[in-house]
Amino acid sequence: MKLLTIIIRPEKLSSVTAALHEIGINGMTISDVRGQGTQKGVRTIYRGVEYQTDFIMKNKIETAVSDDRYEQAIEAVMDAARTGEVGDGKIFVTDVVDAVRIRTGERGDSVL
Amino acid sequence: MKLLTIIIRPEKLSSVTAALHEIGINGMTISDVRGQGTQKGVRTIYRGVEYQTDFIMKNKIETAVSDDRYEQAIEAVMDAARTGEVGDGKIFVTDVVDAVRIRTGERGDSVL
Amino acid sequence: MKLLTIIIRPEKLSSVTAALHEIGINGMTISDVRGQGTQKGVRTIYRGVEYQTDFIMKNKIETAVSDDRYEQAIEAVMDAARTGEVGDGKIFVTDVVDAVRIRTGERGDSVL
Amino acid sequence: MRFRRKKWLVFITSFFLFCFAAFPLSAFAEGENAAVDTGDTTWLLVSSALVMFMFMPGLALFYGGLVGQRNILSTVMYSLSSFVVVTLVWMLWGYSFAFGPGVGGIFGGFDFLGFQHVGPEAKDGLTIPHLIFAIYQGLFAAITTAIISGGVVERIRFSVWIVFSILWVTIVYAPMAFWTWGGGWLSKLGGLDFAGGTVVHILSGVSALTAALVVGKRRSFPHKTLPPHNLVFFLIGAMFLWFGWFGFNAGSALASGGLASVAFATTQIAGSAGGLVWIFIEWALRKKPTLVGGATGGIAGLVAITPAAGYVSVLSSVAIGGLASVVCYWALNVLKAKLQYDDTLDVFGVHGIGGIWGAIATGIFASKEVNPAGANGLLYGNPGQVATQAIDVLVAVLLAAIGTFVILKVISLFAPLRVTEEQEMSGLDISLHGENAYNTFEGMNSEMAPAPQSPFAATGAMAVHAGMKGV
Amino acid sequence: MRFRRKKWLVFITSFFLFCFAAFPLSAFAEGENAAVDTGDTTWLLVSSALVMFMFMPGLALFYGGLVGQRNILSTVMYSLSSFVVVTLVWMLWGYSFAFGPGVGGIFGGFDFLGFQHVGPEAKDGLTIPHLIFAIYQGLFAAITTAIISGGVVERIRFSVWIVFSILWVTIVYAPMAFWTWGGGWLSKLGGLDFAGGTVVHILSGVSALTAALVVGKRRSFPHKTLPPHNLVFFLIGAMFLWFGWFGFNAGSALASGGLASVAFATTQIAGSAGGLVWIFIEWALRKKPTLVGGATGGIAGLVAITPAAGYVSVLSSVAIGGLASVVCYWALNVLKAKLQYDDTLDVFGVHGIGGIWGAIATGIFASKEVNPAGANGLLYGNPGQVATQAIDVLVAVLLAAIGTFVILKVISLFAPLRVTEEQEMSGLDISLHGENAYNTFEGMNSEMAPAPQSPFAATGAMAVHAGMKGV
Amino acid sequence: MRFRRKKWLVFITSFFLFCFAAFPLSAFAEGENAAVDTGDTTWLLVSSALVMFMFMPGLALFYGGLVGQRNILSTVMYSLSSFVVVTLVWMLWGYSFAFGPGVGGIFGGFDFLGFQHVGPEAKDGLTIPHLIFAIYQGLFAAITTAIISGGVVERIRFSVWIVFSILWVTIVYAPMAFWTWGGGWLSKLGGLDFAGGTVVHILSGVSALTAALVVGKRRSFPHKTLPPHNLVFFLIGAMFLWFGWFGFNAGSALASGGLASVAFATTQIAGSAGGLVWIFIEWALRKKPTLVGGATGGIAGLVAITPAAGYVSVLSSVAIGGLASVVCYWALNVLKAKLQYDDTLDVFGVHGIGGIWGAIATGIFASKEVNPAGANGLLYGNPGQVATQAIDVLVAVLLAAIGTFVILKVISLFAPLRVTEEQEMSGLDISLHGENAYNTFEGMNSEMAPAPQSPFAATGAMAVHAGMKGV
Numbered sequence A, B, C: 001m002k003l004l005t006i007i008i009r010p011e012k013l014s015s016v017t018a019a020l021h022e023i024g025i026n027g028m029t030i031s032d033v034r035g036q037g038t039q040k041g042v043r044t045i046y047r048g049v050e051y052q053t054d055f056i057m058k059n060k061i062e063t064a065v066s067d068d069r070y071e072q073a074i075e076a077v078m079d080a081a082r083t084g085e086v087g088d089g090k091i092f093v094t095d096v097v098d099a100v101r102i103r104t105g106e107r108g109d110s111v112l
Numbered sequence D, E, F: 001m002r003f004r005r006k007k008w009l010v011f012i013t014s015f016f017l018f019c020f021a022a023f024p025l026s027a028f029a030e031g032e033n034a035a036v037d038t039g040d041t042t043w044l045l046v047s048s049a050l051v052m053f054m055f056m057p058g059l060a061l062f063y064g065g066l067v068g069q070r071n072i073l074s075t076v077m078y079s080l081s082s083f084v085v086v087t088l089v090w091m092l093w094g095y096s097f098a099f100g101p102g103v104g105g106i107f108g109g110f111d112f113l114g115f116q117h118v119g120p121e122a123k124d125g126l127t128i129p130h131l132i133f134a135i136y137q138g139l140f141a142a143i144t145t146a147i148i149s150g151g152v153v154e155r156i157r158f159s160v161w162i163v164f165s166i167l168w169v170t171i172v173y174a175p176m177a178f179w180t181w182g183g184g185w186l187s188k189l190g191g192l193d194f195a196g197g198t199v200v201h202i203l204s205g206v207s208a209l210t211a212a213l214v215v216g217k218r219r220s221f222p223h224k225t226l227p228p229h230n231l232v233f234f235l236i237g238a239m240f241l242w243f244g245w246f247g248f249n250a251g252s253a254l255a256s257g258g259l260a261s262v263a264f265a266t267t268q269i270a271g272s273a274g275g276l277v278w279i280f281i282e283w284a285l286r287k288k289p290t291l292v293g294g295a296t297g298g299i300a301g302l303v304a305i306t307p308a309a310g311y312v313s314v315l316s317s318v319a320i321g322g323l324a325s326v327v328c329y330w331a332l333n334v335l336k337a338k339l340q341y342d343d344t345l346d347v348f349g350v351h352g353i354g355g356i357w358g359a360i361a362t363g364i365f366a367s368k369e370v371n372p373a374g375a376n377g378l379l380y381g382n383p384g385q386v387a388t389q390a391i392d393v394l395v396a397v398l399l400a401a402i403g404t405f406v407i408l409k410v411i412s413l414f415a416p417l418r419v420t421e422e423q424e425m426s427g428l429d430i431s432l433h434g435e436n437a438y439n440t441f442e443g444m445n446s447e448m449a450p451a452p453q454s455p456f457a458a459t460g461a462m463a464v465h466a467g468m469k470g471v
């Protein structure tokens, strides 16, 4: 099983979740995060003072998928989240050694 | 060392942390997250318009535990977080290859 | 490639990001989290009732770095985030098996 | 379902028919307005608006900021519902019971039901229209009722609260108002209550404590209650209260001029003394003066000066306001900790204790030099006034405690008083009202899902509700 | 750039020169104040302040709480800009067009341009200074304009909105005000509008619907619109509206005294009836009464009583307010769902429908016993009044619809009416105003970066802007 | 510890004893009220309430919204403490120093200490009770003091601030008020200051700059200061200020009627002109008009009209308000960037510069046609008035700068002026007041821990504090 950590633009969140739903991936956990990278932050000006923030709003999706599906998931996310502009985000893949469904105590791929 | 990523209902947070304390696990990092899965979101109605959100409030606990303790931790969490209703959450286990305590520079299991 | 999960004091965030920039690590994802550990929470009193919270504000930085750079990154973070007081935080290192830049579809170390 | 809806329609329709048909309009026949003074009337119009404002949104925010964020809307709804319900009850029968011509000094009677005979002409002995007097008093009744909710927020059922409001204002507030201000027996004993120390604050404070005991503690009390979720809202509410208090106290002169100015000044000064003393107490005892403390002290001072506002000198108001903080601080920090009652937002500690101190203090500091229509107090050679005030206090305490107890016990025969454990746990906003106060998850700001054909299933989807049909 | 800046300077300078030089000051020549009554004047001063308050911050919060958090500042900016722009337009020409001596019952004329001849002396037939009357009416004009923005928030361009405000108040509001209140032809027909049922609420409600249709739906409508981001702000705004409404309705008596008291009472009671009925409707049909519902019902009741406030009895106001919630609930839940127009904040459903009901209801419930200067309505033997009211309604609906349509179509010849897709997606706060309302990311509270030599590059860095030079 | 607590008790008790015993109550002896006008009195009662409201919560939110979220309560506490402290100081000696019968045009004297001889009877030459005049002026003193805090928030110590408040109002504000309004030497020179251009705005603006320089920059200035944490609170505050400004300016007529109406109108119009001009400047120079800009411009306009409100025509007020935005924009964007002083919330840029412009503008635009009790200005053939105004400005600037400098230097002999680095870093809310403004972490909404036997250890545990014993 793999854990995909997906960083995307907030405005793409619903497209991405919909794309994942489409290929049958329904379980995921989402958070509001701030990103830094090549993309530059917005400048805002208050009373003549310019605040440049390099913390850019992003959303993070964490979703565990089975080994045979994760490439497909990556494709789906890329299609849904890409704009072609700097700042589209990243997907990181890590290995999950074990997974538990708290409600039932199930383990492994049946958890997903 | 293992990193447990635990997704639970917010109302179970203090039970779970207490359960972990009980078996001697005191270090952990918690965040407010939104989950999607089998559980359906709440519907709220504003002025005749129904908003159905599929982002359900959850809490995420990340805790690194030593290899010999993590099964025990999983048991403790399951006991404390289970209601038996859909939406109880998941535990994902990943391998930690290294860990550092910033204050001392210690490495490995003594960090926990 | 490694994923560093860095937990630090909020007031050290800009020092740490600056330190990472200095060694050429510009990509990272940051979130507001709450920590528990050895450090004790603040006590606040409202109308004679004392609220002791053991959820301490921390910031989490997640950054993926190449295998040859991660020791250097750990050094940089430790230097920038250490105060010597309990509560300085931790760094956890996990293996990244794959990484994708959504904008281009690139994979592997070139993503960083 | 269909049936129930019809019943509702019939009910609503007949209610409205009743409204404009049942009562004679002769009330408005004689609009002479001979004795109405424009300056006085303006002051009462303004004071009424101020009392409305201190209630909604004032009290609602004062309370709402102190509860957990899953109960903020519910807390506000208790206030909002009392606001609209008591306004109507007051017009229909409350005013008549409280300020009617009266039956034997005990009960106001039925002459003013539905604001009959309450019109634009000057009220007897006053220079303001009867109608604005009635509305002004109605807002007092409404806010007093809502203050009680602070003792039982985060757990009482919404429907129970509405029924409680109606009964309480009828059988607790209206009698006390009649006895004290409407010409009833208490006023004949010589008790002084300028703007509602007994009628407003003791009644609400004691009722809140009684209700808190009858309804029972929150499940999370005392070890896991939520910290106040937004102190800025709390502060805004506290200052709205302060602002409105000028209408409350100085408006109780029922005219503009010197007496209103005295009440205005004592109000501002007692509030300030209260705030400052609380800050110093916290500083001395705890090292850190808090905003919650400073604002609570200010409110304590304002509560205490309420019965005295038009009877005492400016310097006395310093003592009354400052000592109010001392006794209320003690109530919140020592008494409550010892007795372990769950008066959630400290209504008893602030309004009850503060009101009792204020009523007694009026007996100590009152001076005929300030207000010839008042009386001299202990310090001006008349110790008996303290005893008279003590009787007032006693009556208010007993009436509030017994009345509230009986009302809630009766209601509990028909329905449970409190929400279920599950509702309490998920928060009352969602479980009672189906709403979240704050929708600030950034991820919601995402563009339309690509699959509009299944809007209900799509992430974050929103659908226009099918209106009445869907239920 | 340099050139453009010069042009601005010239423009601003010449404008100000014009301001104090162009008009004769003889307006202030005769400051006799013979007939000015201090009590009445105070009431109008207060009422003006209250109307200002219900607008800013009242309306701004009422609207702002209901939009998504990326559009809150933009929503507020529509209100703020109308506030300042219409105030100035009103002073320069609006007041003259609306309340000038008039030309043939159609148009107010030019006598009061720039508040010429509008001074501290009493206005004809009134006991208040002409100037405060003019300012009071100006605040009506300003809030009415801003109400319209609720139909088109989250998409109309800011510059378009400002131009629209100027044109709308000139060619829609001013004529209707003149016809109804300034002595124009409608008032001669005998239509009753105490405080703005047609002039304020129907005009704004219908204009908002028209504007929503001309500007078009939000891209996210109806399946992905954002839930209200802060219901506490919404509640605060609603209660500020309520508070200010006393100045709006009771102030429209243009004097203190009995009539103002009647209007005050009917306002409070109609609002309460509206709130309560809406709560009960939701309870019956949906099981959960909501805060948004209760507050919306209150506002619906207040809208409906506006034209009637000084003409009907207190009991009639219960019916008017209560039924307002019934019709507005229907409009929001059935009509809107069926017709699928994107009137974002339900201006048409509340102000338009509520205003129409109120105007008609005035024809039903009005009574000369309450106000001899008014008329009797259907229930008092004069069915013709309903027809007269219907004419008023029709005129208002047509004027608003046609006027708004023409204004927007003309503007659209010069510039696009709405923001780009990208701006809509990123939120108007950042894309139009370059600001975020909330900066609450805790990570920003971090200490200074150790590399001050490159402040712009450092994380979270902030730099003092180079002032005018940098642009 | 035990000892310290006793000392406190003794102190408090003796203070209160003093309060009601030390002064004769003869002040209230003659309550004739012969000349009191109810309409005028009502206006002053209302104006006093409005000034209170613009201060708390107005100013507190205006400031609080602009600071970082870890300093919001601290920012509010500076205001709240000045509010209560200055109210008491004013009553005890401030009013006497500022409005006493006076000693040689320099000092008000001791006649009114403790509001002796300040009673419900009309103040000499006015138609309002002396007491409400005194309270009204006291609220001016209090808000002026609190405005200064904007220059030093996020770093000055709370105890230092309280001591500063007491000294500043005594030796800076009271003299200037006496000289200008109390019959002192400045007023004899013929300087005009209708509602506080010099006394309120220049004093506070210059004092804030001085204090900012003496206390020193925030450690984060200029490269890492926090962005404003909540612009909605800022907006609410700004609009509360605007609302209250009507009481401030139009109330300064000290009577209802024509003059109050003029001041009301010029206030509304100057504020609007200020807001609009700032929006246009930003639009022209920066492409994006901001909410912060629009609101700041409005306040700048209001500041500038303050000294002129009752002396100039409505059209002049457009020029005064509009140009205020030009000069203040320059101050904030060019001057501040160049000089690099850390006047945190731009008190000098808005109140100082705006106040100076307003005072001078009064000398330019004043007209006896508007107010015969005033004077003609430059444009009405009297260039000397500009010089007279310049003297006023100079006196205010010098008094504020020297007074503030001396007070702070003296305090710094006894205690450090600013918080420690660590306190600044953790935020003043927690470090000075032990509170968090917002407790919105969802995880706190969790059910009771299963181990109630160790409540203090359990996660998120809350424990009833042991009251006074525990400290």
Ligand SMILES: Nc1ncnc2c1ncn2[C@@H]1O[C@H](COP(=O)(O)OP(=O)(O)O)[C@@H](O)[C@H]1O
Binding pocket: A007, A034, A035, A036, A037, A038, A039, A056, A058, A085, A086, A087, A088, A089, A090, C026, C027, C028, C029, C030, C062, C063, C064, C065, C101, C102, C103, C112
């Ligand atoms: N090495 C990294 N580790 C973790 N997160 C990263 C890393 N690099 C980028 N990110 C995240 O991805 C987001 C987008 O990256 P950015 O470099 O701005 O654009 P792009 O992905 O298009 O190259 C960042 O805002 C950050 O949240």
Ligand SMILES: Nc1ncnc2c1ncn2[C@@H]1O[C@H](COP(=O)(O)OP(=O)(O)O)[C@@H](O)[C@H]1O
Binding pocket: A026, A027, A028, A029, A030, A062, A063, A064, A065, A101, A102, A103, A112, B007, B034, B035, B036, B037, B038, B039, B040, B056, B058, B085, B086, B087, B088, B089, B090
């Ligand atoms: N595959 C997954 N990857 C990551 N998080 C998941 C996944 N599946 C579920 N979750 C998280 O677990 C929560 C509960 O899952 P759900 O399917 O609703 O109920 P249950 O765990 O009882 O089967 C979800 O809200 C989500 O936060």
Ligand SMILES: Nc1ncnc2c1ncn2[C@@H]1O[C@H](COP(=O)(O)OP(=O)(O)O)[C@@H](O)[C@H]1O
Binding pocket: B026, B027, B028, B029, B030, B062, B063, B064, B065, B101, B102, B103, B112, C007, C034, C035, C036, C037, C038, C039, C040, C056, C058, C085, C086, C087, C088, C089, C090
């Ligand atoms: N085992 C763990 N797993 C995950 N996060 C941890 C763990 N232990 C500590 N943390 C995080 O590190 C922070 C600091 O830890 P703490 O024990 O208080 O101090 P220190 O790191 O100086 O020993 C905690 O607040 C928590 O967020």
